[in-house]
Amino acid sequence: MWFMYASLAAVSFGLRGILYQWTSQRRTDRNVLLFGVYLSGALISFVVNLFVNQTWSQGVWFGVPMGLFSFIANASMYKGYSVGRASLIALFTGLPPVVVVTLAYFMWGEALGLVQMAGFCIVILGLLVIRYSHDLKLGQLQGIQWGLLTMLFFGFTDLSSKQATLSAANTLPVLTVMYGTGTILFACMYLLSRLKTPAEKGLKITAAGTAHETPRERETGEGPYGQQARISRHSGESGSSPNSGESRQPLQNSGGPVRAASPVWSMKRTVLWGMTVGITNLAGMLFIIPAFRGGVTGIVSAISAMNVVLVLLYAQFYLKENISRREACGMLLALAGILVVRLAS
Template identity: 40%
Template sequence: MWIVFALLAATFFGARGILYQWTSRQNLNRDLMLCGVFYVGFIISVSTMYILGQEWQSWTEVGVGLALGFGSFMANAALHKGFSVGKASLISVLSGLPPLFVVLFAFLLWDETLTTQQMMGFAVIFSGLYIIRYSNDISLSNLQGAQWGLLAALCFSFNDMLGKQSTRLDADIFATLTLMFGFGSLLFAISWLKNRSKLKTKIADTAWPEWKTFGCGMVVGLTNMAGMVAILNAFALGTTGLVSAIAAMNILIILLYTRLVLKEPFTRQEVIGITTAVIGILILRLSQ
């Protein structure tokens, strides 16, 4: 059953990525939009938590929930920023690397042994990334948004490990999500309010009004909420690395969108690099 939840998570997160890419090209305030994304998750989570009679059992569970909120704040901000300044296919591939970091962190922190197949997966992924870097002429002075994709991957892997930890604590799912979405929406609200006065003098008359921006975020947030519920259920039933790897397959949905809808032209080197990176992730998945 866990694989069904993991595949659902991949589908919902893929839809979220597509909507992030689209909204990143609109003349709207990113912080306010993402505040809406998290706020709708908070409303649904706290309502469901109350209906089901769920609660927090310890301060450790509260800490994990708040840490998830901070990690999600960083990850979603980085992903949306990446889509706004970089090529969608490049950002989606780079942000789809949490399984790589999850397995590495498990090895460094918990002394989990790396198998030959996992090492092979790492080598293939790094080969694919090098080809992508070469084909896009990415350098330290010309990152083309790659830094945001990698930051998103790091933060999403951090969240994957925290999500698994919450299930190891037998924390109620909607109690955890209430803290995550509540804290995340608060952080985005603070960021928006902090820069609101500055933005008012810079944004053109064609910018989206605040109510429309926030409402759009709430619609996008439904995909994020559904994805989080699915992946936490998957973590509760399956192994961390395997669930993370399958959920990361959302990049295939985003890549299909960039090719068929955005009509992004792929060079031969990009096709080889993207294919190689995806194969590496699949090797990691099969190694679990």
């Protein structure tokens, strides 16, 4: 059963990736969107458990590191996409199984059999072939630190999920705590961004006000905007002036500039859509936790990482993007690796 659960988790996470891609083309606030995603998971898990009545044991507190690690991984991934090459960051998002299988060996003594190891290596090779961009050069590694953080903390999320199952914690209470933690963290991120925005606007206003001062007032700081103007000019020198490239964009989220012609989504609409997307995210976690309970940690993580295949098929048939030979070969390798793992299990 664990193999079926891991495969269903891959499908669910693939659907989540498709919805994220579609949403990224709209003018939304990333923190509000992800707040809705995590809020949906917390509410659904809590309400369903009122009827199922799974026990709240001490192990449910492993949901806190699960939520924290998931939050850091998502934040790092979006930051990486905003400052680095997408192909480089995508490479690291396919590598958490390497972290998982390595640490699982040291933490719980989980060693793969010879055939399982061969299948695992084939799956990882396939993911690398799919993700790797042959045009990466040594001077194009901006954002590599965010890619590494993404890989590590997605791996830590899987490991903490496995630890929750080892502590005999029930699925729904663990997910309630996990998504509740993520909801609080993304709410804090949104509030911090709102506090930061008025301060930035204030600097722009004070800079504009200096146009009404006399040359002597601007030089000595004796005019009505003198002190603030000096702060604004200093900020401009550090790269945050109103005329910087970032401020010229009509509106941005963490993934970079968005289409100026697209209408801005309201907070209510963004939260509701985030809660809809959150259903696919919750479904993936509902499948992957039982898979960790019955299967080998590294193998389950590798199978769930196959969600990239579904996203590629979506790009091929819906977005009309051609799948290269490299990507097609990677898909076949990954599927072959999963077949080997299945036969060895």
